[in-house]
Amino acid sequence: MRNAPGMNNRHGHHQHYSKEQLTVNDLSQTLKQLWHYLVKKRIQLFMVFLFTIVTTVVSIVGTRLNGIIIDQYISSDRLRMLTIICSIMVGMYLFSSIFNWLQNHFMVLISQDTSASIRHDIFSSMQRLPLTYFDHHPSGDLMSRMTNDVDNINTALMQTFIQLFTGIITVIGMLIAMLIVSPMLTVVVLVASLGTYVFSRAIARATQSSFIHQQEELGVLNSEIEETLSGKKTIQLFERTDQILSDFKATNQRYVDHAYRAQFFSGTMGPLNNMVNNLAYAAITIIGAIAIIKGYSGITVGVIFSFLIYLRDFNGPIRNMLDLINTLQLSIASAERVFEVVNATPEPDEEQLPPTASIKGEVVLKHVSFGYEPGVNILKDLSITAKPGETVAIVGPTGAGKTTTINLLTKLYPLNAGTITIDGINIDQIRRQDLRRNIAIVQQEPFLFSMTVKENILLGRPNATDADVVTAAKAANADSFIRLLPQGYDTPLTDGAQNLSQGQRQLLSIARAFIAQTPLLILDEATSSIDTKTELDIQEATTQLMQDKTSFVIAHRLSTIQNADQIIVVNHGEIVERGTHENLLAANGFYAALYNSQFSNLQS
Amino acid sequence: MLNIIWQHTRGWQRVCLFAAPLIMLGEVFSDLQQPTLMAHIVDTGLKNGGNNQVIVQTGIWMVFFAILGMFCGSGCNAFGSYASLKMGQALRNHLMDLSLKTRNGQEISTPTLITRITNDVIQMQNLVMTLTRSMIRAPFLLLGGIVMAAIVSPKIAWILFIVVPVLLIFMGAIIAYSVPLFTKMQRAIDHINLVMRENLLGIKTVKSYVLEKQQYDNFQTTNNQVKQASVNAQQSVIILSPIVTVVLNISVVAALWFGGRLHTQNLISDGQIIAFVNYMIQITNAMINTIDTVSSLSRAQTATIRIREILNLPHDAPQSETVALPAANSIQFDHVNFAYLGAENVLTDINFNLKDGQKLGIIGTTGSGKTTLVDLLTRLYDVTAGSIKVGGININDLTLSQLRHKIAVAPQTSTLFSGTIASNLRYGSETATTTDLKQAAQTAAADEFISTREQGLEAPVTQRGNNFSGGQKQRLNIARALVAKPDILILDDVTSAVNLATDARIQRALRQDRKGKTTVTIAQRISSIVDSDLILVLDQGRLVAQGTHAQLLQSSPFYQEVAQTQLGGGQHA
Known part of the structure; x- marks a missing residue:
C-alpha cells in the first residue's frame, strides 16, 4: 500500500487500530516512567x-435533595x-462550583507543566544523541514523536487520568x-448502562x-x-492530465464508498x-409509578425524580470511561515512543x-577503518597526513566514502579501527566540543536557521562583534547581496x-x-546547480578561506584540485x-580517467 | 460557504441535504416528548390511588418515541453522511481538475494546494455533516425545550427567560475572550515545531558548530512560551463548566422553590415541576452543543475561504485546432517579455532565432530566467508581450496539445510517479514499444542501473521515485523525454546530479541521437553546450550575449569568466 507519512494520522479518528500491541514489560516500564512525571x-x-470528591458528593446529594x-x-x-433547604442548596452549589473551578485550574497547570517537561526531556535527550541515531530515525518520525505523541500524552493526563x-x-x-x-430502580439504570456498552461494542466491532x-x-x-x-508540470508537459484525473476519480470513488x-x-x-x-427513562417512570401504586419499597415521586437525573449523571461517566480506555491505549503507545527517544x-x-x-592543525589519519553497520566497513585502512596549513583535496566517484571520511574528523562517528591525531593528540582524548570549535565546516547543502542573517553568521562564533560579522561577510563575498536584502544584516x-x-x-x-577563525577547515564543495556568477564568488571566497x-x-572544482597540496583519490x-x-x-x-571524463566533450 | 456545497451536489444528494435535517427534527420532537409523558404518568397515572391504564398507555408512547427517535437519528445520519461524502468527492474532483489544468499557477504553492485538497476538503465534508445534524439538532432542542417547558408548566417558565439569555451571553463572552488566546497558543506551537524541526534537519550543523547550548536555550524559551500560552488559553475556558453547572443547579432550586409556593395554591403539580427541571437539563445541554457547533462553523469558515481561492483560479477556455502543426522546427523569440501576475518582469526583451535542426544552449545565473524561457516555449505560461514562433507559426495559435506533441521536455526537477519504470517512460509516448524504451534508456545512460533491478523495465517506482537516487531519476527523466521522439527536445539542467563520467556518456549519446534535430539545452556546465549552434547568455532576465562558443569567448566577459572557472586555466579554450 502506498502511504503518505504524516498525512494520514492527522485526521485518523481510529488510528489506534493500527498500533501494535504493547508487551507487558514495556507497559509497566512506560507506566512507571509516566508516573515519575506525575509524582x-x-x-x-x-x-x-x-x-473532585467534594464536587461529586455535592452533585449526588443535591440530586437526592431535589427528590426529597x-x-x-x-x-x-x-x-x-x-x-x-433551598437556601442551603444554593450555598452548597456555589461552594462546589468554586471547587470545580479550582479542580480544572490545577489540572491545566499540571498537564501543561508535565507536557512542557516531557517536551523538554525529549529535546534535551535529542541534543545528546549521536549522529548515527538520526541516520536510523527519519526526521519526520522524530518530529511526530515530539509533536503528536507528546500531545497524546497530554490528552491522556488532562482528560483520561482525571476523568x-x-x-x-x-x-x-x-x-x-x-x-x-431504591435497589429496584438501580437495576434499571444498570441494565441501561449495560445496554449502551453492548451496543457500542457491537457497533465498534462491526465497523472496525x-x-x-x-x-x-x-x-x-x-x-x-x-x-x-x-x-503537475511533468503531467502537463506530457499531456497526461485527463488520464491522471480519471485515475484520481476512481480512487476518490473507492474512498467515498468505504x-x-x-x-x-x-x-x-x-x-x-x-x-x-x-427507554431507561421510560422504564424508571413506569416501574416507579407502578411501584408507588402497589406500595413497594418506599418509592415516591421524589425518588423517580432523583433517578431520572441519576440516569443521566451515571451513564455519562460510564460511556466516557469506555472511550477513555481507547484513548489511554493510544497515549501509552505514544508515551512509549517518546520515552524510546528520552x-x-x-x-x-x-x-x-x-x-x-x-590547535596548530597537523592532522594524521592512521589505518582508519569505519562502517555504519558493524562488520561492514565503508572505509578501509585510510592513512592521510596533513601538515598545518596544507590543503588536502579528496576526490572520487559518488559513494566512494568522501563525506564519511570528513565526518570522522569531527567525531560525528566513532572509528572502528585506526587512529586520528591532531597535533599528535588522539582525538579520542579531545572533548567533542573542543575539537569542533577548532574546525569550521562548510557543508555541501548548508543549513541555515530561521533567524536573521547576522545571527546565522554569528553561529560560527557567538561572541563575535557586528564588525566581525561584516568583515566575515565581505571576505565571503556575501556582503554585497546581504546589503540588498530588505533589512540588510537583520533580514530574517x-x-x-x-x-x-x-x-x-x-x-x-x-x-x-570565516567568522569561526579556526585552524582547521572542512569543505564539502557543491556539485550542482550553482549559477556561474555566484560560483565565481564562492570559488574566490573559499580560496581565501583555505589560506x-x-x-x-x-x-x-578544477581550480581547487589544481591548487591542493595533495590529492587523495578514493574509490570504494x-x-x-x-x-599532486x-x-x-x-x-x-584512475584520477586521469576521472579528470579527462569531464573534458572529453571538448575533444569530440 | 453554502454555494460551494450547493454547486458540488446534485440530484439525490441535494434531496439528502434537506432530508437529513428534516428527519433530525423527528428525533428532536421524540426526545422532547419524554418529560411531558413522564409528567402525565406522575400527575394523571398516580392520581386517586393510581390508574394502571394511563400508566401503561403513556408508557407505550414513551417507548414508541424512544424507538422513533432512534430511527430518525440513524436516518439523518445516513442521509447526512451520503450528502457530505458525495459533496467532498465532487469538490475534490473539481479542485484536482482545476489544479491540474490551470497554467499560471503561481498564486498557491504546491504544499499549500496539497493541504487544501486533503485537509480542507475533509473539513468541508465535516461541515456538511454538522450543518445537517448538530446545526439543526442543538438549536431546535434548545427552542423546543423552551416551548415544551412553557407548555407543561407555564407558571414557572419565566425562569428560563432569565437563565437562557444570561447563559448565552456569558458563553458568548467567554468564547470571544478565549479565541484570541487560542490563536496565540497555536502560534506558539507552530513556533516550537519550527525550532524542533530545524534542530533535527540541521543536526549536523548543530553538532559541528557546537550549537547544542544555543539551540537548547532557544528551545527552553519557546517551550516556556508554549506552556504559558496554553495555560492562558485553557484557563480562559475552564470557568465555563463551573458557571454553567452552578447556574443550572440554582435554577433547579429556583424552580423547586417557586414551584413549591405555587403548589400550595394548586397552581402546579409535582409532575409539572419534575418535567420542567428535566427540560431545563435538556436545554442546558443543547446550549452547550449549540456553542460547540457555532465554533466549529467558524473553523470551517477558514477552510472555505482557502478552498474558494482555488476555485477562483483563472482557467483557460478550451481551444480548438485552427492551424495545422508546422513541419519545420525553428524557434523564434520576438521581443518577448514575461512577468508573473502583477510582479516585475522575469524576462525582458528576449530576441533570438534558431534555425530548424539547430542546437540551442542557454547559460546564466540562478534566477536569470532560463527555465522561465523554456516554460514560455511550451506555454506553461503565456508571454506578457512579444511573440514566440515555432516553425514560423505563433504558438498562441496552436493548441496546447499540438504544441506539446511537438516539444518534449526533460524538466529540471525530475519527477517520477509511482508505478513502474516502463509506465514512467511511457509518459513520453503511450504507444512506445519495449525496444523504444530500451533505446531511450540507453541514450540516457539509464540502462546500466535498470538492468541491475530484478524486474528491469517493470521494476517498481515508489512515490516520487524515492527508491531511485537523484542521478538515476535524472537519467529516467531524460529517457522519458526521448521516448516521445520529439521534433524539439528541451533539456533543463538535467545532469546536475550525474557524475562526470556518466554525464560525458550521456552528452555523447545525445549528440548522436539528436543529430539534425532541434534541441534546447540549459546547462550549468559549459561542456554540455559548448558545441551548440547558438548559445544564449542570460543575466537577470535579459539576454546579455548570444553566439557560438568561440564568438562568446571573444565578445562576452561574463562567458569568459565562466569558461575560465569551469574549464580551468584556459588550457582548453
Missing part, C-alpha cells in the same frame, strides 16, 4: 482528587422548610446513593474493518493528491445510545578529558532559508566559517591514488 505533581494531584424536596416539602406544602478518576468516584458514589434509595479500509483508502487518496500535484460504509454504521451509535437512555543512549560523556588549548531568513538562492546560502555558510588553515576539501572506501594534480595526470591512472 512531581503529587500535592496538586492530591488537591484535584480532594476537590418534592416529597416532603412541596407535596406536603411545608414552605418555611422549603425556603431554608477516569472522577468517573470512578461518581460511579461508585452514585451507585451507593442509588442502592440506598470498515474504518481500517476507510483510513487505508484515505491514505492512498492523499498520497495520490500529493504525488499528482507535485508532478467511508460511507464506515460512517453509516458508526453514525447509528449515537441514536442507539440515545434510545437506550430514553531513554536512547547518548554520546559518551567526556567530562573527564582535559580541555584542549589551541524564512523556514529553510527559501528566501535566498542556493548560492547565497552557500556564501552565508562560508561567512559563518593558513589545514583544509580537507571534497573537491569538485580505499585510497587508490595520491599525489600534475603527478596524478602523469601517472595516467
Whole structure:
C-alpha cells in the first residue's frame, strides 16, 4: 500500500487500530516512567482528587435533595422548610462550583507543566544523541514523536487520568446513593448502562474493518493528491492530465464508498445510545409509578425524580470511561515512543578529558577503518597526513566514502579501527566540543536557521562583534547581496532559508566559517546547480578561506584540485591514488580517467 | 460557504441535504416528548390511588418515541453522511481538475494546494455533516425545550427567560475572550515545531558548530512560551463548566422553590415541576452543543475561504485546432517579455532565432530566467508581450496539445510517479514499444542501473521515485523525454546530479541521437553546450550575449569568466 507519512494520522479518528500491541514489560516500564512525571505533581494531584470528591458528593446529594424536596416539602406544602433547604442548596452549589473551578485550574497547570517537561526531556535527550541515531530515525518520525505523541500524552493526563478518576468516584458514589434509595430502580439504570456498552461494542466491532479500509483508502487518496500535484508540470508537459484525473476519480470513488460504509454504521451509535437512555427513562417512570401504586419499597415521586437525573449523571461517566480506555491505549503507545527517544543512549560523556588549548592543525589519519553497520566497513585502512596549513583535496566517484571520511574528523562517528591525531593528540582524548570549535565546516547543502542573517553568521562564533560579522561577510563575498536584502544584516531568513538562492546560502555558510577563525577547515564543495556568477564568488571566497588553515576539501572544482597540496583519490572506501594534480595526470591512472571524463566533450 | 456545497451536489444528494435535517427534527420532537409523558404518568397515572391504564398507555408512547427517535437519528445520519461524502468527492474532483489544468499557477504553492485538497476538503465534508445534524439538532432542542417547558408548566417558565439569555451571553463572552488566546497558543506551537524541526534537519550543523547550548536555550524559551500560552488559553475556558453547572443547579432550586409556593395554591403539580427541571437539563445541554457547533462553523469558515481561492483560479477556455502543426522546427523569440501576475518582469526583451535542426544552449545565473524561457516555449505560461514562433507559426495559435506533441521536455526537477519504470517512460509516448524504451534508456545512460533491478523495465517506482537516487531519476527523466521522439527536445539542467563520467556518456549519446534535430539545452556546465549552434547568455532576465562558443569567448566577459572557472586555466579554450 502506498502511504503518505504524516498525512494520514492527522485526521485518523481510529488510528489506534493500527498500533501494535504493547508487551507487558514495556507497559509497566512506560507506566512507571509516566508516573515519575506525575509524582512531581503529587500535592496538586492530591488537591484535584480532594476537590473532585467534594464536587461529586455535592452533585449526588443535591440530586437526592431535589427528590426529597418534592416529597416532603412541596407535596406536603411545608414552605418555611422549603425556603431554608433551598437556601442551603444554593450555598452548597456555589461552594462546589468554586471547587470545580479550582479542580480544572490545577489540572491545566499540571498537564501543561508535565507536557512542557516531557517536551523538554525529549529535546534535551535529542541534543545528546549521536549522529548515527538520526541516520536510523527519519526526521519526520522524530518530529511526530515530539509533536503528536507528546500531545497524546497530554490528552491522556488532562482528560483520561482525571476523568477516569472522577468517573470512578461518581460511579461508585452514585451507585451507593442509588442502592440506598431504591435497589429496584438501580437495576434499571444498570441494565441501561449495560445496554449502551453492548451496543457500542457491537457497533465498534462491526465497523472496525470498515474504518481500517476507510483510513487505508484515505491514505492512498492523499498520497495520490500529493504525488499528482507535485508532478503537475511533468503531467502537463506530457499531456497526461485527463488520464491522471480519471485515475484520481476512481480512487476518490473507492474512498467515498468505504467511508460511507464506515460512517453509516458508526453514525447509528449515537441514536442507539440515545434510545437506550430514553427507554431507561421510560422504564424508571413506569416501574416507579407502578411501584408507588402497589406500595413497594418506599418509592415516591421524589425518588423517580432523583433517578431520572441519576440516569443521566451515571451513564455519562460510564460511556466516557469506555472511550477513555481507547484513548489511554493510544497515549501509552505514544508515551512509549517518546520515552524510546528520552531513554536512547547518548554520546559518551567526556567530562573527564582535559580541555584542549589551541590547535596548530597537523592532522594524521592512521589505518582508519569505519562502517555504519558493524562488520561492514565503508572505509578501509585510510592513512592521510596533513601538515598545518596544507590543503588536502579528496576526490572520487559518488559513494566512494568522501563525506564519511570528513565526518570522522569531527567525531560525528566513532572509528572502528585506526587512529586520528591532531597535533599528535588522539582525538579520542579531545572533548567533542573542543575539537569542533577548532574546525569550521562548510557543508555541501548548508543549513541555515530561521533567524536573521547576522545571527546565522554569528553561529560560527557567538561572541563575535557586528564588525566581525561584516568583515566575515565581505571576505565571503556575501556582503554585497546581504546589503540588498530588505533589512540588510537583520533580514530574517524564512523556514529553510527559501528566501535566498542556493548560492547565497552557500556564501552565508562560508561567512559563518570565516567568522569561526579556526585552524582547521572542512569543505564539502557543491556539485550542482550553482549559477556561474555566484560560483565565481564562492570559488574566490573559499580560496581565501583555505589560506593558513589545514583544509580537507571534497573537491569538485578544477581550480581547487589544481591548487591542493595533495590529492587523495578514493574509490570504494580505499585510497587508490595520491599525489599532486600534475603527478596524478602523469601517472595516467584512475584520477586521469576521472579528470579527462569531464573534458572529453571538448575533444569530440 | 453554502454555494460551494450547493454547486458540488446534485440530484439525490441535494434531496439528502434537506432530508437529513428534516428527519433530525423527528428525533428532536421524540426526545422532547419524554418529560411531558413522564409528567402525565406522575400527575394523571398516580392520581386517586393510581390508574394502571394511563400508566401503561403513556408508557407505550414513551417507548414508541424512544424507538422513533432512534430511527430518525440513524436516518439523518445516513442521509447526512451520503450528502457530505458525495459533496467532498465532487469538490475534490473539481479542485484536482482545476489544479491540474490551470497554467499560471503561481498564486498557491504546491504544499499549500496539497493541504487544501486533503485537509480542507475533509473539513468541508465535516461541515456538511454538522450543518445537517448538530446545526439543526442543538438549536431546535434548545427552542423546543423552551416551548415544551412553557407548555407543561407555564407558571414557572419565566425562569428560563432569565437563565437562557444570561447563559448565552456569558458563553458568548467567554468564547470571544478565549479565541484570541487560542490563536496565540497555536502560534506558539507552530513556533516550537519550527525550532524542533530545524534542530533535527540541521543536526549536523548543530553538532559541528557546537550549537547544542544555543539551540537548547532557544528551545527552553519557546517551550516556556508554549506552556504559558496554553495555560492562558485553557484557563480562559475552564470557568465555563463551573458557571454553567452552578447556574443550572440554582435554577433547579429556583424552580423547586417557586414551584413549591405555587403548589400550595394548586397552581402546579409535582409532575409539572419534575418535567420542567428535566427540560431545563435538556436545554442546558443543547446550549452547550449549540456553542460547540457555532465554533466549529467558524473553523470551517477558514477552510472555505482557502478552498474558494482555488476555485477562483483563472482557467483557460478550451481551444480548438485552427492551424495545422508546422513541419519545420525553428524557434523564434520576438521581443518577448514575461512577468508573473502583477510582479516585475522575469524576462525582458528576449530576441533570438534558431534555425530548424539547430542546437540551442542557454547559460546564466540562478534566477536569470532560463527555465522561465523554456516554460514560455511550451506555454506553461503565456508571454506578457512579444511573440514566440515555432516553425514560423505563433504558438498562441496552436493548441496546447499540438504544441506539446511537438516539444518534449526533460524538466529540471525530475519527477517520477509511482508505478513502474516502463509506465514512467511511457509518459513520453503511450504507444512506445519495449525496444523504444530500451533505446531511450540507453541514450540516457539509464540502462546500466535498470538492468541491475530484478524486474528491469517493470521494476517498481515508489512515490516520487524515492527508491531511485537523484542521478538515476535524472537519467529516467531524460529517457522519458526521448521516448516521445520529439521534433524539439528541451533539456533543463538535467545532469546536475550525474557524475562526470556518466554525464560525458550521456552528452555523447545525445549528440548522436539528436543529430539534425532541434534541441534546447540549459546547462550549468559549459561542456554540455559548448558545441551548440547558438548559445544564449542570460543575466537577470535579459539576454546579455548570444553566439557560438568561440564568438562568446571573444565578445562576452561574463562567458569568459565562466569558461575560465569551469574549464580551468584556459588550457582548453
